[in-house]
Amino acid sequence: MVNTIIFDFGDVFLNKDGEAKEKALAKLGLHDWNDDLEKLEKKLETGKLDEEGFLKGIQPYTDNASLDQIRDAWNMGIADFPLYRLEFLQKLAANYRLFLLSNTDPIHMEKFEQDAGASFYSDFYQCFERIYFSHEIGYRKPAAEAFNYLINNHDIQPKRTLFVDDKKFNTDAAEALGFQVWNLQVGEEDVVDMFDKKVINQEV
Numbered sequence: 001m002v003n004t005i006i007f008d009f010g011d012v013f014l015n016k017d018g019e020a021k022e023k024a025l026a027k028l029g030l031h032d033w034n035d036d037l038e039k040l041e042k043k044l045e046t047g048k049l050d051e052e053g054f055l056k057g058i059q060p061y062t063d064n065a066s067l068d069q070i071r072d073a074w075n076m077g078i079a080d081f082p083l084y085r086l087e088f089l090q091k092l093a094a095n096y097r098l099f100l101l102s103n104t105d106p107i108h109m110e111k112f113e114q115d116a117g118a119s120f121y122s123d124f125y126q127c128f129e130r131i132y133f134s135h136e137i138g139y140r141k142p143a144a145e146a147f148n149y150l151i152n153n154h155d156i157q158p159k160r161t162l163f164v165d166d167k168k169f170n171t172d173a174a175e176a177l178g179f180q181v182w183n184l185q186v187g188e189e190d191v192v193d194m195f196d197k198k199v200i201n202q203e204v
Contacts (some may be wrong), residue, residue, distance in 0.1 A: 002200050008165040009102035014081045017130045021077035029063030044105045046136040075111040088192040093127040100131040103140045142173030
């Protein structure tokens with residue numbers, strides 16, 4: 001029986017808008033997110049590069065956009081966080097150990113907290129036993145180190161733990177480590193459908 005659930009954040013609780021981000025960056029002259037930029041993002045998401053270094057790294061690929069313009073465009077990828085998902089999570093917290101494990105960066109987290117407001121994001125964070133952001137722990141999913149970080153710090157049993165993520169390569173990596181998984185299909189499924197879909201055969 002599952003007694004622990006590890007959740008991803010973006011597109012599980014917080015809606016994202018990759019298309020809006022791409023359009024905003026394109027307006028600044030950046031039309032192709034190439035391998036060098038991908039490496040830059042990975043460094044940001046694993047804490048090896050700070051916000052200013054990341055924005056300055058993107059700048060040469062734009063039409064002389066300012067760092068503020070680049071930050072604003074980058075943050076267009078952050079959309080809304082529906083209240084009903086928080087309410088579902090609060091009920092879930094009464095019956096399960098909950099953790100958050102997210103590949104994210106300090107720019108996006110600052111944007112989320114600013115948009116959500118202190119009351120909302122505090123209520124959200126309080127649902128979890130611990131929250132782990134990749135830029136704080138230095139590991140990014142699907143690396144096994146990201147999952148082992150939680151296992152080793154919290155006496156987590158993978159076979160009794162459900163991992164929920166919208167990226168199949170992340171759920172595949174978790175499954176290989178012995179976790180039960182739900183690869184949530186964005187646009188077709190919602191995290192609050194967990195029991196309807198028999199992901200866990202137990203009512204909240």
